[in-house]
Structure formats: C-alpha cells, structure tokens
Amino acid sequence: MCGITGYVGGRAGSVRLALDNLKRLEYRGYDSAGVAVVRPGDTQVTVLKKKGKLANLEAALSGLDKSGGTVIAHTRWATHGRPNDVNAHPHSDCTGKIALIHNGIIENYISLKERLTAAGHVFASDTDTEVLVHLVEAHLARGNGLEAAIRAALAEVTGAYAICVVSSEEPETIYAAKTASPLIIGLGEGENFLASDIPAVMGFTRNVLVLEDGDFARITPEGVTLTTLSGTPLQRDVFHVTWDVSTAQKGGYAHFMLKEIYDQPQAIRDTLRGRVTETHQVTFPELKLPTAKLLDFNRIVIVACGTAYNAGLAGKNFYEHLLRRPVEVQVASEFRYNDPIVDSRTLAIIISQSGETADTLAGLREAKIKGATTLALVNVVGSSIAREADEVIYTYAGPEISVASTKAYVTQLVGLYLIGLYIAQEENKLGPGLVADYVEQLLRLPEQVETILADTTAIQEVAQTLKDSSSFFFLGRGFDYAVAQEGALKLKEVSYIHAEAYPAGELKHGPLALVEPGVSVVCIATQSSLYDKVQSNVKEVSARDASTVGIVKAGDEGLNEHFVDSILRVPATHDTFMPALAIVPMQLLAYYIADALGREIDQPRNLAKSVTVE
Ligand code: AGP
Numbered sequence: 001m002c003g004i005t006g007y008v009g010g011r012a013g014s015v016r017l018a019l020d021n022l023k024r025l026e027y028r029g030y031d032s033a034g035v036a037v038v039r040p041g042d043t044q045v046t047v048l049k050k051k052g053k054l055a056n057l058e059a060a061l062s063g064l065d066k067s068g069g070t071v072i073a074h075t076r077w078a079t080h081g082r083p084n085d086v087n088a089h090p091h092s093d094c095t096g097k098i099a100l101i102h103n104g105i106i107e108n109y110i111s112l113k114e115r116l117t118a119a120g121h122v123f124a125s126d127t128d129t130e131v132l133v134h135l136v137e138a139h140l141a142r143g144n145g146l147e148a149a150i151r152a153a154l155a156e157v158t159g160a161y162a163i164c165v166v167s168s169e170e171p172e173t174i175y176a177a178k179t180a181s182p183l184i185i186g187l188g189e190g191e192n193f194l195a196s197d198i199p200a201v202m203g204f205t206r207n208v209l210v211l212e213d214g215d216f217a218r219i220t221p222e223g224v225t226l227t228t229l230s231g232t233p234l235q236r237d238v239f240h241v242t243w244d245v246s247t248a249q250k251g252g253y254a255h256f257m258l259k260e261i262y263d264q265p266q267a268i269r270d271t272l273r274g275r276v277t278e279t280h281q282v283t284f285p286e287l288k289l290p291t292a293k294l295l296d297f298n299r300i301v302i303v304a305c306g307t308a309y310n311a312g313l314a315g316k317n318f319y320e321h322l323l324r325r326p327v328e329v330q331v332a333s334e335f336r337y338n339d340p341i342v343d344s345r346t347l348a349i350i351i352s353q354s355g356e357t358a359d360t361l362a363g364l365r366e367a368k369i370k371g372a373t374t375l376a377l378v379n380v381v382g383s384s385i386a387r388e389a390d391e392v393i394y395t396y397a398g399p400e401i402s403v404a405s406t407k408a409y410v411t412q413l414v415g416l417y418l419i420g421l422y423i424a425q426e427e428n429k430l431g432p433g434l435v436a437d438y439v440e441q442l443l444r445l446p447e448q449v450e451t452i453l454a455d456t457t458a459i460q461e462v463a464q465t466l467k468d469s470s471s472f473f474f475l476g477r478g479f480d481y482a483v484a485q486e487g488a489l490k491l492k493e494v495s496y497i498h499a500e501a502y503p504a505g506e507l508k509h510g511p512l513a514l515v516e517p518g519v520s521v522v523c524i525a526t527q528s529s530l531y532d533k534v535q536s537n538v539k540e541v542s543a544r545d546a547s548t549v550g551i552v553k554a555g556d557e558g559l560n561e562h563f564v565d566s567i568l569r570v571p572a573t574h575d576t577f578m579p580a581l582a583i584v585p586m587q588l589l590a591y592y593i594a595d596a597l598g599r600e601i602d603q604p605r606n607l608a609k610s611v612t613v614e
Contacts, residue, residue, distance in 0.1 A: 001398030002089070002103040003028040003075035004183065005200050006164045006174050009191020009221045016065040018073040021193070021200040022054060027249055027256070028196060029077030029399040031382065032088035033057045036099035038171045039069035044096035045168055049074075049088035070171055072164040072194070074101035077399055078381035080109070081127040091130040093137035094122055097168045098146075100136070102129040103196055104160035104181040105396065107274040110285065112156065132163060147218060150175050154216075154229055160273065162211075164194055174219045177229065178211040180269075185209040185217060185224055187238065192219050198241055199248040206241040255601045257402035257494065261587050262453055265446035267407040268580075270396035271414045272442060280436035280443075282422040289391045291426055293373065297347035301340065301372070302329040303363040304351035305611070307405040308412060310486035312351055314579040315416035317479050321576055322424050332363035333614070342370035349419070350376045353400055353408035354610035355383020362614075364388055377415045379408050393419065402602045403609045404493045406587050409486055410449070413580045417442060441574045445581070448571040452584045456592075459585050462549055462566045463592030469520040469547065472499035474586070475507065475537060480524035483579035487522060487586030494594035494601050504537040517545040522586065523564065524551045526578040531558030538563045549589075551582050 003025030007014045015037050022033070034049025034057065048064060050056040054075060058065070074089035081087035090099040106112070109128035112135060117123065121134040132153060139149035146167050154161070160180035166173070176183060176194055186193030186201030186208050193201040198208055209224065211217065215234060218225040226234040243252055253259040277283050287294065300319060302312035312329040319327045330340065336359060342348065348367035352360045355378040364385055367374050376389035379397050386392045395411035421438050424430040430438075466472075472491055474484035484501035491499040502511055504523065515521070521541045525534040538559065542548050550564040553572040561567060568589075570581040594601050 001028050001077045002196070003200070004072070004101055004103055004162060004164060004194065004196040006072045006176070006194030007191070008070045008172060008174050008219055009188065010068070011191065012068045013066055014069055014071045015061070015067050018071040019054065019058065019065065021195060021203065022073050022075055024199040024245060024249065025075060025196055027399060027401050028075065030054060030075045031078050031083035032076045032085070033074065034088045034090050035064070035071060035073040036090040036101070036166055037064065037067055037069045037071045038166050038168050039067070040171045042168045042171060045092065045099040045166055047090050047092055047099050049085060049090065051084045051088060070166055070174060072099065072101050072166055072174060079105055079128070079394065079396060081125055082382040087125045087127050089129060091125060091127065091133045093133045095137065098133055098136055098165060100129070100133040100163055100165045102132060103162045105270065105273055106131060106157055106161065107159035108157065132157065132161070136165065146170055147175060150177070151216065151229055151231065160270065162196060172220055176211070176217045176219060178215050179213045183211045185211065185219060187224070191221050192224060194219065197248070197251070198243070199245050202241060202245055202248060207238050208241060209236045210239055211236070254595070255402065255591070257404050257406060257591055257601050260400055260402055260407045261584070261591065263398065264407045264410050264584070265449045267397040267411050268414050268446045268449065270398070271411040272418070273396070275418055276439055276443065279432065280439040281432060282418055282425055282435065282439065284393060284422060286393065287391060289373070294347070294375070294391065295423060295426055296345065297325070297373065298345045299325055300327040300347045300349060301342060301367065302327065302349045302351065303332050303335050303360060303367065305332050305357050305360055307409045307486060307489060308351040308353060308360070310482070310489060311409055311412035311416060312349070313482035313485055314413055314479060315349070315420070317482055318417060318576045319420050322420050323429065332357065332359035336362040336366050340366065340370070342367050342372045344371040346370070346372040348372040348374045350374060350385055350389055351412055352376070352385050353379045353397070353405055355380040355385040356610050356612050358612050358614050361385055361388070375419070377412060377419070379411070403604055403607045404490060404590070404601070409583060410580050414442065414445070417577060438574065441577055444573065445577065448573060448581055449584055451571050452581065456588055458566070458568055459588045460592050462568065463589055463596055465566070466520045466547055466549070467593045467596040469497060470518040471514070472497060473507070473511070473515070473519065473521045473541070474499060474501040474524065475504040475521060476501070476524035477504045477530045477533060478527050479575060479579055480527055480582065483582045484522070484524050486583055487524070487590070490587055490590035491593065493604050493607065494590050494599055495597055496599065496605070497593070504534050507537060508540060512540060512544070515541050515544040515546045520547040520549070522549045522551065522589070523559065524582050525559040526551065526553050526570070526582050527575050528556065528558070531556070534559060535563055551585055553578070
C-alpha cells in the first residue's frame with residue numbers, strides 16, 4: 001500500500017506541493033520516498049529518491065522543491081525489494097526520459113524482467129515496478145507514441161497497479177492507469193492533481209474523479225481524458241468531497257480499526273496474489289531455500305505474540321489436520337526462556353505483523369541457535385524478523401495503523417493456509433485435485449468477507465445489547481476455540497471489558513462458577529461435527545442467565561434462536577478455514593461495543609502498535 005501524488009499545472013514550487021500532499025498519505029506507509037519532475041525543454045526527467053521517511057527526501061531536495069513543472073511523487077510500502085534508495089520510486093527507463101511510480105504488485109515481473117534484460121535493458125533495482133518503465137521503453141522503441149507504449153506495456157502485465165508516468169517528451173502530461181490499487185484525480189482550474197487517496201488533494205480541490213479498474217487517464221493542465229486500457233472513451237462522475245481531512249484519511253470511516261476491517265477482502269486478495277497457479281496449486285516464487293530443506297522437519301513450532309499467536313493457534317489445528325505431524329504454538333515471551341525442545345528437524349514458523357516485536361525476534365534467534373529452520377510470516381518488508389529468518393513469506397495487508405490488529409490476523413491465517421497447502425502439495429500428501437479444492441475455498445474468502453461486511457445490522461444490535469456486560473466468555477471447540485482466542489483479545493483491547501476464550505467443553509470444570517446475569521457468552525459453532533456438544537455447553541450458560549450469542553455458518557441450524565439470544569451467521573467454507581470468516585463478526589462486535597462505550601479505539605490505553613521492548 002504505497003502513496004502516490006502528482007501535479008500538472010503552472011504553479012511554482014510544484015515539487016513542494018506534491019510532497020506536502022504526500023504527507024497526508026502517511027498512513028499508507030513510509031519506508032522510502034521519491035519525486036520526479038519535468039519541465040518543457042528538459043531532455044530527461046529529474047528524479048530524486050531516498051530511503052526512510054519523507055523528511056530524508058526533503059533534506060536532499062537542495063532547491064528542487066522550489067521547482068515548477070509536472071511532478072509525480074511516491075512513498076513506498078515495500079513488497080518486492082528491500083527499502084533502500086535504489087528500490088524507492090520513481091523508476092526510470094534506460095534513457096532517463098521516462099519516470100514511473102506504482103502502487104501494487106506485478107505478478108509476472110520475473111518473466112518480463114528476464115525478457116527485457118535479454119533485450120539489453122539495464123535494471124537498477126530489484127523491484128517488480130521497474131519492469132514497467134522498461135516495458136514502456138521497449139514499446140516506444142517499436143515506434144509507438146508514449147500513450148500507446150504505456151497501453152501496450154500494461155496489456156502485458158498481470159497483477160495490481162496504480163501508476164503515473166511522466167516523460168521529457170511530453171512535459172505537461174501525466175499518464176495514469178488503475179487496476180486493483182486506488183487512484184483518484186483532483187480537478188482544478190488550469191491544473192490537475194493525482195493521488196492514491198482523497199485526503200492528498202483536499203488542500204486544493206474537493207472535486208475528484210475516482211478511477212475504476214481498467215481506467216486509463218491522460219492528464220494535462222487543461223483537462224482529463226479518460227478511456228479504457230484499450231482506448232474506449234469513458235465518463236466518470238465527479239465526486240464532491242464533504243469529509244474533513246482526518247475522516248478522509250480513514251477512507252470515510254470513523255476509525256482506522258473499522259477501515260482496516262473493511263480492508264480485509266482486498267488484503268486477502270493481495271496475500272493470495274501470485275501464489276495460486278492457473279490450475280489452483282500453491283506456489284511461492286519468493287522462496288529462496290531449497291524445497292527439500294524447507295520440508296526436512298519432523299515437527300513445527302509456531303512462535304508469536306498476541307494476535308499473531310492466535311493466528312498460530314488456528315494454523316496449528318490446520319497443520320495437524322493436514323500434515324499429521326506435531327505442531328506446537330508458543331507465546332514468544334515464554335518460548336525464549338523455556339529452553340525449548342528445538343533441533344535441526346524443527347521448522348520454526350515466526351509470525352509477526354510488525355516484524356519488530358522484541359519477544360518474537362528473540363524467539364526467532366533462540367530457534368536459530370538451536371538449529372531450527374526458521375520461516376517468518378511478516379507484514380512489514382525488510383523488518384528485523386524478515387531479515388533474520390532463513391525464509392520469509394509476506395502478508396500483503398498493507399500498513400495496519402490501528403493498535404488492534406484485524407486485517408493482519410486474517411492475512412496471517414491465509415499465509416498459514418498457503419504454507420500448509422504448499423507443504424502438503426510438495427510432499428504429495430494432497431493430490432492436485434484436493435489442493436485445488438482447498439485453494440478454490442481460499443479464493444472465495446474475500447467475497448465471503450464482503451458478504452459479512454455488507455450487512456452489520458445484527459452485529460451492531462448485539463453490541464448495543466451487550467455493551468454493559470460485566471465480562472465475556474468466548475467459547476468454541478477445535479478451530480472455533482482457536483478463533484475464540486482472537487475474538488476475546490479484540491474485545492479486551494478496545495472495549496476494556498474482561499473477556500476470556502475457553503474450550504466449550506471445559507467450562508463445567510470450574511469457570512462455570514463465574515457465569516451469572518450480566519456475563520455474556522459468545523459461542524462460536526462453525527464445526528459441523530461438534531454442534532450437539534456445543535448445544536449442551538450453551539444450555540449450561542443460558543441456564544445461569546448469561547446473555548448468549550451464537551456465531552454459526554449460514555444455513556446451519558445446529559445452533560439457533562432456541563439455544564441462544566442472538567445468532568450471527570457467516571458464509572460457509574471448509575471447516576478448517578472458518579476462523580478467517582468467524583473472526584469478522586467478533587472484530588465488529590468488539591469495535592461497536594467499544595464505540596458505544598466511547599473508547600479511544602485506534603490507540604487503546606496502555607497499548608502500543610509494536611512492542612519493541614521486553
Ligand atoms: C493485537 O491486536 C495487538 N495489537 C497485539 O497483540 C499484537 O498482535 C502483538 O503485539 C504482536 O505484534 P506483531 O504481530 O507486530 O509481532
């Protein structure tokens with residue numbers, strides 16, 4: 001999730017303008033930043049880019065910020081290629097006449113890069129993005145004009161992109177195109193603006209064109225020409241923005257937590273992107289270790305903290321179900337001091353959104369010292385855990401701003417599912433047909449999450465009913481118990497109400513003594529084979545006047561209004577993948593209860609987004 005801004009018009013200091021607009025996109029991540037500017041008469045595009053926050057780039061401007069001209073600027077949230085000066089955007093072609101910025105993932109960049117390199121193109125970076133600008137150059141060399149060359153280049157690309165292109169050949173034009181990554185055009189008088197998101201242009205205009213997938217735009221100071229990628233003219237309605245900047249930075253949502261819950265379908269799509277073949281097998285092009293080395297284990301240990309640990313619990317159940325080898329999940333702060341039983345036949349999976357959690361990093365180092373093969377599942381490219389693990393697989397959730405982790409959790413689940421299926425596939429534990437069955441279920445998850453998000457009325461009603469509960473139990477069995485842990489953590493973090501996840505069959509062995517009027521119980525019952533057991537557990541608590549909520553698969557009547565006060569239904573998928581759906585109503589329940597209680601939702605008291613101390 002990178003940040004893009006652009007400007008075309010007559011203002012002096014347009015570089016400063018584009019960079020100031022970029023600052024309003026800070027929530028989209030800063031690991032490096034860059035700017036390109038071109039003026040009539042230039043023989044090349046001037047490009048300046050720096051690792052780190054925008055301030056590093058500004059410190060190097062040395063007068064460039066006073067420059068006028070046509071400008072594109074970019075902040076990077078790295079996906080392919082570590083954060084450094086060379087991998088920062090904009091990227092230039094071999095002649096220096098073209099500069100391009102990109103937000104997204106080019107899935108087929110490796111094959112395109114091989115072809116372009118063989119044709120003599122010289123690459124400076126190891127990003128996927130740089131392929132695009134050399135592809136445009138290659139099509140220019142075939143006699144196309146710039147616009148036709150950009151269209152032809154994009155026609156060869158698979159993946160997600162929002163791009164802006166400038167050239168010294170057309171110094172008062174920006175070309176832009178959008179598929180699966182956001183891009184908007186701010187409309188001015190004798191000038192126009194581009195950005196990844198609305199907040200960036202609100203200092204100059206509230207009239208925007210929100211581009212849609214497949215749109216292609218030619219932007220000059222005089223106006224905007226919109227077409228499809230193949231050139232068919234398009235019309236888009238102008239959207240007049242009424243939000244304030246802060247609300248706009250949250251995409252119109254009241255809090256980043258709610259925005260990030262609604263980001264989940266796209267985050268799942270981005271995490272699956274490039275890792276599923278046309279025949280629905282699993283592939284990890286990024287893996288460096290020989291497969292034999294990665295598969296040479298007789299047990300798995302999963303090490304993480306908080307939400308990442310809870311994702312590991314669901315992963316454990318899936319792996320033991322699929323691989324029939326022992327899997328242990330340990331809280332990193334315990335693992336690092338327990339002298340864990342780890343050796344060269346152990347695969348240590350280290351999960352972390354930030355990649356900087358001190359306990360988890362220490363757990364990684366402990367596992368390495370003991371000879372384990374370490375595989376990191378991380379959201380931040382180039383983070384400490386990503387750098388130190390033997391192998392790293394990234395979740396592509398984009399920056400997660402809210403302290404309460406939501407989209408990182410579901411992408412960690414998806415990452416764990418893909419890793420498990422990859423191992424089973426490579427060990428021939430699952431034939432191609434079964435792998436494809438699982439993968440097809442994974443590919444449906446985004447739209448199933450969208451179904452839940454499309455109508456949250458029932459969840460909001462339950463939140464209003466239960467917001468004054470004295471405490472909560474989250475009950476489940478098997479996969480449902482794993483996701484219950486994350487549901488309980490979400491509620492505790494943002495509402496400050498005590499909550500505890502418990503195996504549904506275990507309550508009668510003591511904690512049932514706590515159940516009384518005022519206590520609420522969320523019962524997750526998505527595992528078809530366990531319904532009758534869960535029904536009796538629910539009766540135990542409702543008989544003691546607890547308020548009860550059931551989370552069930554749509555269409556299942558195993559747990560219905562006869563057993564619980566409220567029912568929240570989620571679409572049905574493979575039982576092993578149900579945590580990725582069942583968590584969504586629990587995230588929303590936590591959010592709406594906290595909102596009803598007036599809590600500081602994005603920065604809860606006592607908590608930090610990344611716990612980089614012991
Ligand atoms: C989750 O909502 C919390 N913010 C917290 O438990 C978090 O998951 C934990 O600190 C681990 O962080 P990491 O994934 O960045 O390592």
